[in-house]
Amino acid sequence: MLNIVLFGPPGAGKGTQSEKLIEKYDLIHLSTGDLFRKHLGEGTELGKLARKYMDEGRLVPDEVVIGMVEDKIKETKDGNGFIFDGFPRTVAQASALDKVLEDLGLKISGMIALDVPEDILKERIRERGKTSGRVDDQDDSKIETRIKVYLDETLPVAGFYDNQSKLTKIHGVGTIDEIFNNIAKVIDQY
Ligand code: AMP
Numbered sequence: 776m777l778n779i780v781l782f783g784p785p786g787a788g789k790g791t792q793s794e795k796l797i798e799k800y801d802l803i804h805l806s807t808g809d810l811f812r813k814h815l816g817e818g819t820e821l822g823k824l825a826r827k828y829m830d831e832g833r834l835v836p837d838e839v840v841i842g843m844v845e846d847k848i849k850e851t852k853d854g855n856g857f858i859f860d861g862f863p864r865t866v867a868q869a870s871a872l873d874k875v876l877e878d879l880g881l882k883i884s885g886m887i888a889l890d891v892p893e894d895i896l897k898e899r900i901r902e903r904g905k906t907s908g909r910v911d912d913q914d915d916s917k918i919e920t921r922i923k924v925y926l927d928e929t930l931p932v933a934g935f936y937d938n939q940s941k942l943t944k945i946h947g948v949g950t951i952d953e954i955f956n957n958i959a960k961v962i963d964q965y
Contacts, residue, residue, distance in 0.1 A: 776854075776855060776856040776881060776884075777800055777802060777855060777856035777884050777962065777965060778856045778857050778859070778876065778881060778882065778883050778884050779796070779802070779856070779857070779858050779859065779883075779884055779885060779886075779887060779962065779965075780859045780862075780863070780883055780885070780886040780887070780936065781793055781796070781858055781859065781860050781886075781887055781889070781958075782886050782887065782888040782889070782932065782933060782936075783888055783889035783890070783891065783947060784891065784893075784896055784921075784922060784925040784926075784929075785896065785900060785918070785921045785922065785925060786891065786895075786896035786897070786899040786900040786903070787889040787890075787891045787896065787947050788889055788891070788899075788947055788951070788954065789806075789860045789861060789889065790806065790808075790809075790860060791951060792889070792951075792954060792955060792958060793806065793858045793860045795951070795955050796858055796955075796958065796959075796962070797858055799959065800855065800856070800962065801854070801855045802854070802855055802856050802857060802858050803851055803854050803855075803856070803857050803858070804857075804858050804860060805844065805847055805848070805857045805858065805859050805860065805862065806860040806861050806862075807835075807840055807843065807844065807860075807861045807862040807864075808829075808860075808861045809860075809861075810843055810847065811825040811829060811835065811843075812829075812909075815829070821839070821843065824839065825839070829910075829911060830910050830911060830917075831911075831917065831920065832911050832917040832918070832920035832921040832924065833920065833924060834864055834865065834924055834928060837865055837867045837868055837871070840862065840864070840868060841867075841868060841871045841872075841875075844862055844868075844872065844875070845871075845875050848875060848876070848879070849879075852879055852881070856884070859872070863932050864928065864929045864932065865928050865929065865931075865932065866931050866932055866935050868932075869932050869935045869936070870935075883936070883939075883941060884941075884962075884965040885936075885941045885942070885943060885961070885962075885965055886933065886936040886941050886942050886943070887943050887945055887958055887961055887962075888933055888942060888943070888944045888945065889945055889947035889954070890944050890945065890946055890947050891947040891948055892948070893922060895948060896922065897915075897918055897922070900912050900918050900921075901913075901915075901918070943961045945957050945958055945961065
């Protein structure tokens with residue numbers, strides 16, 4: 776199985792690249808942001824709880840995220856593998872994911888980290904905000920908060936996978952296809 780963590784700050788292109796990767800490698804796209812937005816749309820208790828964090832650009836508490844991901848993995852563990860998009864976002868989430876996978880006899884194949892300068896990230900998120908309908912894409916202070924949360928809480932997750940010699944960085948600026956081809960070259964080595 777291929778289990779890939781697609782990593783990067785908000786606006787790095789994780790969602791766009793995930794869509795192409797799931798098609799090429801026949802993987803399951805596990806985006807915690809998308810799962811939360813689905814709960815929100817359906818008005819579930821989990822959605823209501825997540826909303827107050829999401830609207831502010833802060834992280835939903837680890838135990839909530841981990842429980843949701845664990846359920847999803849157990850429900851669908853028989854495919855070719857997963858692309859984890861927007862997860863893990865803290866070192867505690869990364870450790871918990873290792874444990875859940877280990878219990879199922881699975882492991883992370885590697886982390887691919889998309890590298891994009893901050894000014895381009897902000898520009899991309901504002902552009903997406905014009906059509907995404909996402910509150911957290913439309914307000915400069917929320918965009919700032921999300922980037923700060925990424926730098927403070929999420930960036931250490933790259934170190935977690937680097938310690939396991941599983942980190943590859945990819946330049947995340949260029950055409951969608953150029954970036955996709957560079958990611959595919961890495962995955963083909965797993
Ligand atoms: P995203 O679509 O990945 O940008 O996620 C949107 C929002 O959902 C984030 O700003 C967080 O509030 C929440 N979220 C998504 N994934 C996670 C996660 N792994 N841990 C905590 N919060 C998350």
